[in-house]
Amino acid sequence: xxxxxxxxxxxxxxxxxxxxxxxxxxxxxxxxxxxxxxxxxxxxxxxxxxxxxxxxxxxxxxxxxxxxxxxxxxxxxxxxxxxxxxxxxxxxxxxxxxxxxxxxxxxxxxxxxxxxxxxxxxxxxxxxxxxxxxxxxxxxxxxxxxxxxxxxxxxxxxxxxxxxxxxxxxxxxxxxxxxxxxxxxxxxxxxxxxxxxxxxxxxxxxxxxxxxxxxxxxxxxxxxxxxxxxxxxxxxxxxxxxxxxxxxxxxxxxxxxxxxxxxxxxxxxxxxxxxxx
Numbered sequence: 237x238x239x240x241x242x243x244x245x246x247x248x249x250x251x252x253x254x255x256x257x258x259x260x261x262x263x264x265x266x267x268x269x270x271x272x273x274x275x276x277x278x279x280x281x282x283x284x285x286x287x288x289x290x291x292x293x294x295x296x297x298x299x300x301x302x303x304x305x306x307x308x309x310x311x312x313x314x315x316x317x318x319x320x321x322x323x324x325x326x327x328x329x330x331x332x333x334x335x336x337x338x339x340x341x342x343x344x345x346x347x348x349x350x351x352x353x354x355x356x357x358x359x360x361x362x363x364x365x366x367x368x369x370x371x372x373x374x375x376x377x378x379x380x381x382x383x384x385x386x387x388x389x390x391x392x393x394x395x396x397x398x399x400x401x402x403x404x405x406x407x408x409x410x411x412x413x414x415x416x417x418x419x420x421x422x423x424x425x426x427x428x429x430x431x432x433x434x435x436x437x438x439x440x441x442x443x444x445x446x447x448x449x450x451x452x453x454x455x456x457x458x459x460x461x462x463x464x465x466x467x468x469x470x471x472x473x474x475x476x477x478x479x480x481x482x483x484x485x486x487x488x489x490x491x492x493x494x495x496x497x498x499x500x501x502x503x504x505x506x507x508x509x510x511x512x513x
Contacts, residue, residue, distance in 0.1 A: 237272075237468075239471050242468055242471040242472050242475065243471050243472075243474055243475035244475060245264070245267060245472070245475065246260070246264065246286065246290065246471070246472040246473070246474075246475030246476040246479060247475035247476065247478055247479035247482075248479065249263050249264065249476075249479070250290060250294075250475070250476045250479030250480045250482075250483055251479045251480075251482050251483045251486070252483070252498060252502075253483070253499065254294050254439070254443070254479065254480045254483030254484055254487075255435075255439065255483050255484070255486060255487035255490055255495045256424055256435055256439065256495045256496065256498075256499045257424040257435065257438055257439030257440070257441070257442035257443055258424050258442070258443075258499065259286070259287050259290060259291055259443060259446055259476065259480070260476065260479075261283045261284075261286055261287050261446075261450075262344075262345065262348070262503075263502065263506070264283055264286060264472055265279060265280070265283050265341065266341065266506055266509075266510070268282065268283070268468075269338065269341075272468075274465070278462055278463060278464060278465060279465075280453075280457070281453070281454060281457040281458075281462055281463065281464035281469075282464040282465045282468055282469040282472070283450075283469075284450040284451075284453040284454045284457065284464070285450075285454055285464040285466070285469030285470070285472075285473065286469050286472040286473045286476055287446055287447060287450035288447065288450050288451050288454055288473070289469070289470060289472075289473025289474070289476065289477060290472070290473045290475075290476025290477045290479070290480050291443050291444070291446060291447040291450075291476075291480060292447065292477070293477045293478070293480050293481035293484070294439075294440070294443050294480035294481060294483065294484040295440060295443055295444050295447065296481070297481055297484035297485055298439065298440030298443070298484055299440070301373070301374070301488070302373070302374035302375060303373065303374065303375055303436065303437065303439075303440055303488075304375070304440040304441065304444070305375055305377070305387060305437060305438065305440065305441045306377075306441075307377060307380040307385050308385060308401075308438065308441040309440070309441040309444045309445055311385075311398060311401055311402055311405065312405055312423060312441060312442065312444075312445030313444070313445050313448045313449070314402075314405075315401075315402050315404075315405025315406050315408075315409060316405050316406065316408060316409030316423075316445055316448075316449045317409065317448065317449055317452050318406055318409065319405070319406040319407060319408065319409025319410035319411075319449075321452065321453070321456055322409075322410045323409065323410040323411060323453075326410070338510050339510065339511065341506075341510050342506075342507050342508075342509075342510030342511035343507075343511070344411055344422070345503050345504075345506050345507035345510065346504070346507035346508075346511065347422065348422055348425050348503050348507075349500055349503035349504035349507050350504075351422075351425035351426055351429040351430070352425045352428075352429065352496055352499055352500035352503065353500050353504070354429050356493060356496050356497055356500060373389075373390065373436075373488060375387050375388070375389055375437060376388040376389075378393070379395075381398070382398055382399075383397070383398055383399070384396070384397060384398060385398060387437070389434060389436070389437045390434075394432075394433055394434070394437070396427075396431045396433065401431075404426070405423070408422045408423050408426070409449055423442050423445065424438060424439070424442040425496075425499075427442070428492075428496065434492060435492045435495055435496060436487060436488065436492065439484070439487060440484075443480075
């Protein structure tokens with residue numbers, strides 16, 4: 237396959253998906269399975285390699301714009317790393333069969349899509365992007381301790397429970413580690429659907445959490461002698477590196493409902509394809 241094909245595929249996917257705090261790896265895995273015919277555990281390792289290469293550009297953009305919610309990033313990383321290792325073990329020993337893995341992919345995608353649809357329906361029609369003024373668009377952390385995280389964005393206060401979030405991140409990390417998405421594609425819709433946080437404020441944190449857990453997963457797969465396809469992973473990563481920076485730059489000009497609707501549509505379609513196709 238010419239280098240430019242995975243490069244362009246990754247670029248397009250990341251431009252569309254990264255504004256929602258999702259790397260797009262959950263779409264690259266079906267591309268590997270259905271188009272390239274790669275169904276073994278190495279496909280998951282390749283997906284993690286893509287995350288490691290591609291995500292830093294988006295993280296840099298969110299940090300530069302003052303929209304990196306560092307306390308949330310810390311909780312996501314601490315919670316998902318142990319789970320990602322457990323998920324990688326499950327992928328190697330119990331989910332190596334192609335049919336079982338496609339069913340697993342469908343269930344994961346259905347979980348993600350259901351959360352997003354619930355968020356879109358619950359928020360009504362008011363989904364305009366916040367003010368573009370830098371002073372209003374930056375995050376201001378008001379409280380961060382073992383009980384709660386509170387921050388201000390666009391003049392509004394948001395709050396979430398730390399014990400509640402920490403209790404679910406390990407499970408999400410396990411699913412993400414097995415699927416090859418680092419957990420961010422599941423955490424992001426949960427944060428906007430369950431905790432009702434604006435997508436413009438959590439994208440940087442979920443991507444950073446995905447990057448760290450994918451880095452750990454790549455190392456674990458390497459120790460387990462399940463190597464990624466290095467050339468394919470780097471080709472995906474190069475396209476994703478450029479696409480994620482573009483997506484992070486465009487995000488502040490996009491309404492939240494538009495970002496979530498595109499993501500929900502793509503995810504639900506893929507879920508139905510793998511469960512019933």
